Amino acid sequence: xxxxxxxxxxxxxxxxxxxxxxxxxxxxxxxxxxxxxxxxxxxxxxxxxxxxxxxxxxxxxxxxxxxxxxxxxxxxxxxxxxxxxxxxxxxxxxxxxxxxxxxxxxxxxxxxxxxxxxxxxxxxxxxxxxxxxxxxxxxxxxxxxxxxxxxxxxxxxxxxxxxxxxxxxxxxxxxxxxxxxxxxxxxxxxxxxxxxxxxxxxxxxxxxxxxxxxxxxxxxxxxxx
Numbered sequence: 001x002x003x004x005x006x007x008x009x010x011x012x013x014x015x016x017x018x019x020x021x022x023x024x025x026x027x028x029x030x031x032x033x034x035x036x037x038x039x040x041x042x043x044x045x046x047x048x049x050x051x052x053x054x055x056x057x058x059x060x061x062x063x064x065x066x067x068x069x070x071x072x073x074x075x076x077x078x079x080x081x082x083x084x085x086x087x088x089x090x091x092x093x094x095x096x097x098x099x100x101x102x103x104x105x106x107x108x109x110x111x112x113x114x115x116x117x118x119x120x121x122x123x124x125x126x127x128x129x130x131x132x133x134x135x136x137x138x139x140x141x142x143x144x145x146x147x148x149x150x151x152x153x154x155x156x157x158x159x160x161x162x163x164x165x166x167x168x169x170x171x172x173x174x175x176x177x178x179x180x181x182x183x184x185x186x187x188x189x190x191x192x193x194x195x196x197x198x199x200x201x202x203x204x205x206x207x208x209x210x211x212x213x214x215x216x217x218x219x220x221x222x223x224x225x
Contacts, residue, residue, distance in 0.1 A: 018207045018209075018210035018211035018214060020073045020076040020077040020080055020207075021073075021077045021081075021204070021206060021210065022207045023073045024073040024076075024200070024203060024207075025200040025203040025207060026204075027066050027069055027070035028070045028074075028200040028203070029200040030066055031063040031066040031067050031070055031112075032063075032194075032196055032197055033197075034060065034063035034066070035059075035115055035141075035145070036193065037056065037059045038059040038060030038063060038115075038119075039056075039118060039138055039141060039142070040056075041138075041142065041193060057119065060115060060116075060118075060119050061119065063112075063115070064112055064119070067108065067109065067112040068109070068112075070108070071105045071108060071109060074104075074105055075101075077203070077207075078101045082094065082097070082098070085164075085169060090166065093159050093162055093163050093166075094163065096159045097156060097159040097160055100156040101152075101156050103152045104153050104156055107149040107152055108145070108149045110144050110149075111141055111144035114137060114140045114144055115141040117137050117141075118138055118140075118141055121137055146189050146190045146196060147190050150185045150190070150196045150199065151185060151189075151190075153196075153199045154181075154182040154183075154184075154185035154186040155182070157178050157181050157182045157199070157202055158178065158179065160178060160206075161174075161175045161178030161179055161182070162175075170206075171209075174205065174209055177205065178202060181198050181199065181201075184198050185198065
């Protein structure tokens with residue numbers, strides 16, 4: 001009876017990881033898109049100074065409401081994936097994997113807080129702030145998101161890809177996709193708008209793979225239950 005319960009738990013953990021990853025990917029992608037729409041860059045940033053467009057303010061408020069839940073599901077995703085990998089994981093890589101995930105979460109929250117400050121400064125009771133205050137908050141929010149959060153995400157993706165390849169829980173094509181995603185987040189994301197969306201896209205692909213693998217494992221063990 002106890003062995004049956006342990007087997008069921010071993011099957012449910014990858015499924016939980018997949019479901020948490022799917023929800024995280026959707027929430028993070030939505031938050032990134034809404035932040036990009038709410039706080040523009042380039043020439044549009046000058047005309048949008050002060051959030052005179054109510055649509056931009058609503059988009060940013062929605063993004064700020066989604067970020068905490070994205071962080072919660074990401075932490076659940078990290079824990080479930082580690083449980084799926086099990087004792088076979090390398091301690092060094094596991095530490096890098098866990099540490100980068102935690103730093104990414106903290107930096108993502110910091111970027112959301114900076115974006116919230118831009119919202120408050122940009123629209124205090126209908127007043128239009130000075131250009132310096134608007135630019136400082138906008139650059140600070142984007143620097144945290146693209147320079148720091150996404151580079152921690154790159155370390156997270158790379159370490160997960162190496163662990164998955166060594167342990168054998170990830171197919172070769174998914175490991176290669178992870179390395180390409182990490183390179184994009186490291187070198188392309190800071191200079192190319194919307195490039196940070198590759199992280200939730202990779203998370204979605206990994207989650208779907210985990211769900212599919214969990215379903216195949218349940219199908220193989222169903223007759224002997």
